[in-house]
Amino acid sequence: MKISKLSNKILKKMVKNYIKTGLETLSFEDACSMFPDVPEHLVNSSLTKLNNDNLINVQYADDVAYLSVLNIDGIIYTEENTLIKKGYNTIKEIKNLLN
Numbered sequence: 102m103k104i105s106k107l108s109n110k111i112l113k114k115m116v117k118n119y120i121k122t123g124l125e126t127l128s129f130e131d132a133c134s135m136f137p138d139v140p141e142h143l144v145n146s147s148l149t150k151l152n153n154d155n156l157i158n159v160q161y162a163d164d165v166a167y168l169s170v171l172n173i174d175g176i177i178y179t180e181e182n183t184l185i186k187k188g189y190n191t192i193k194e195i196k197n198l199l200n
Contacts, residue, residue: 108147
């Protein structure tokens with residue numbers, strides 16, 4: 102799995118969990134358990150990418166992203182990305198109806 106795709110999936114799960122429970126944090130162990138078929142180094146790289154994009158804040162120990170905290174920018178990014186995707190799918194459906 103590509104790091105960018107995995108990053109988006111992790112962020113989306115973090116936002117869903119935040120909306121459901123109010124919990125802003127994600128441990129490295131929890132992130133790895135969400136994707137058991139993905140090597141830990143890819144999960145770590147994905148969390149680092151999200152940190153570099155300022156969507157989450159990561160606390161590191163021995164170069165491992167042991168605790169990630171969701172930023173408001175991460176929530177907004179996910180919401181906007183979801184709206185764009187829904188809009189694209191709606192346009193695609195309308196196009197299919199017209200053809």
